[in-house]
Amino acid sequence: MSTIPRLFVKSDLALGAPLALTSEQANYLFRVLRLAKDDSVRVFNGRDGEWRAVVTEAMRSAGFLRLEELIHPQKLMGDxxxxxxxxxxxxxxxxxxxxxxxxxxxxxxxxxxxxxxxxxxxxxxxxxxxxxxxxxxxxxxxxxxxxxxxxxxxxxxxxxxxxxxxxxxxxxxxxxxxxxxxxxxxxxxxxxxxxxxxxxxxxxxxxxxxxxxxxxxxxxxxxxxxxxxxxxxxxxxxxxxxxxxxxxxxxxxx
Incomplete structure (x- = not known):
């Protein structure tokens, strides 16, 4: 299991796209986990698979990621x-x-x-x-x-x-x-x-x-x-x- 933090997001996910963090997510990544610019984060939205993103801006209650790589394509689950x-x-x-x-x-x-x-x-x-x-x-x-x-x-x-x-x-x-x-x-x-x-x-x-x-x-x-x-x-x-x-x-x- 990867040690890179993993977040659920609601935005669409695509290569190179910027991703704004909520204040709760920013607090978790930057104050609790002490992540900084250029650190990696995994994100998923339930539709577009799981992506590796990097931190481009880190603030106390806000931040941005950039989507770098598709790690796991979306799979169909059992019903x-x-x-x-x-x-x-x-x-x-x-x-x-x-x-x-x-x-x-x-x-x-x-x-x-x-x-x-x-x-x-x-x-x-x-x-x-x-x-x-x-x-x-x-x-x-x-x-x-x-x-x-x-x-x-x-x-x-x-x-x-x-x-x-x-x-x-x-x-x-x-x-x-x-x-x-x-x-x-x-x-x-x-x-x-x-x-x-x-x-x-x-x-x-x-x-x-x-x-x-x-x-x-x-x-x-x-x-x-x-x-x-x-x-x-x-x-x-x-x-x-x-x-x-x-x-x-x-x-x-x-």
Whole structure:
């Protein structure tokens, strides 16, 4: 891994083009990292690959780079989406950060009956995504969507995209966690049986899905119910576990 600092930028990137830094980026490069004129910086924008640039002007709260060399051409990523019920602030931040590290291409917060928080600041989550992409050598950024009601999202669902539904309940509401009847297959087994194609993973809130939500999901032809094992995981742990299993079995870890 290169030790040259790496920044996400929004500008178009082309050989020889000048690039203005934001005050936050200038502060990071020139006050924190102590870079100076003619030092190298790596930049990417999610569209034009990764470039090596050099510092042409370094000021306390501003600066300019010049694009010198294309290091890595833009690559197509796999198409894996994450739907999750927003959690408390730090837990939501954790899920978004780890989803970015694990190669998710779209993040959709969904509001369920038992969702803890319906407030999602997309601008803050986009900043978390940018920082995680900078650190993990991604050439792209996942799209962060505004929070929507789960049934609204499913009402517009593309049935060609499999929805891996992390379903830890059984069918008997009179027993703890629904008893043993109606339990889903272990995730690794279930996803190994799928054909290649578009996919998304759905993680519910702490407390799980309501019986009505679970019934609706189970009735959809595109839904693949799975379990993540004998223990009830925290929602943020479930998200990381499910994404890890997918990338190992069906994704870009192979």
């Amino acid at each position: 894996l989406q994450l739907l999750f019920a927003p959690l408390k602030k730090t837990c939501t931040d954790f899920v978004v950060e780890k989803a970015t590290e694990l190669g998710v291409t779209m993040i959709q917060p969904v509001i369920t009956k038992r969702t803890q928080s319906s407030t999602v600041r997309v601008s803050r989550l986009e900043k978390i995504v940018e920082e995680a992409a900078e650190q993990t050598e991604r050439l792209d950024l996942p799209l962060v969507q505004d929070a929507k009601q789960l049934l609204e999202v499913l009402g517009k669902w593309d049935s060609d995209r499999r929805l891996v539904f992390c379903d830890e309940a059984g069918d008997d509401p009179a027993q703890d966690w629904g008893g043993n009847e109606g339990r889903a297959k272990p995730m690794l087994e279930a996803i190994s049986e799928l054909e290649d194609g578009l996919a998304a993973i759905l993680i519910g809130p702490e407390g799980g899905f309501s019986p009505e939500e679970r019934k609706y999901l189970r009735q959809q032809s595109y839904v693949v119910p799975v379990t993540l094992g004998p223990r009830i995981l925290r929602a943020e742990t479930a998200a990381v576990s499910a994404l890890t299993l997918w990338q190992a079995a069906r994704g870009d870890w192979r």
